[in-house]
Amino acid sequence: MQQGAVMVACVRCLIDGRVQGVWFRASTRERAMELGVRGWVRNLPDGRVEALLQGExxxxxxxxxxxxxxxxxxxVVDIQCETVAVSEIQTFEVR
Incomplete structure (x- = not known):
């Protein structure tokens, strides 16, 4: 999707490995804020982390x-990402 002259991307990623209990979500939020990426990150019951990343x-x-x-x-042992529809997200949060 294009907003002005900037290409906007939105992807959902599933991150597998030792990613819970190691500050993965907080670190992802910090890095996202540095890069200007919006979205969210959360732990899944199966031990993976899910993230929605949106921005330039x-x-x-x-x-x-x-x-x-x-x-x-x-x-991290594996990451699977898929493109998803851009939604109205204003910040990056840990869920």
Missing amino acids: AEAVEALKQWLWQGPALAE
């Missing part, structure tokens, strides 16, 4: 790449 395409891509690293104690 370059910033969203940068955050997707950062997810592979995560915070120091995280061990």
Whole structure:
């Protein structure tokens, strides 16, 4: 989707590995805020983390790449992302 001359991307990612109990959600929010990405991040009952990332395409891509690293104690083994419809999101929150 395009807003003005800026390409806006919106993706939903499922992050698998040691990603709960290692400050993954808080670190993701911090990085998202630095990049100007909006959306949310939450733990799933199966041990994965789910994130919705929305913003300028370059910033969203940068955050997707950062997810592979995560915070120091995280061990990411897989990330699956899919493009989803852009919605009205104003900030980035931990759910």
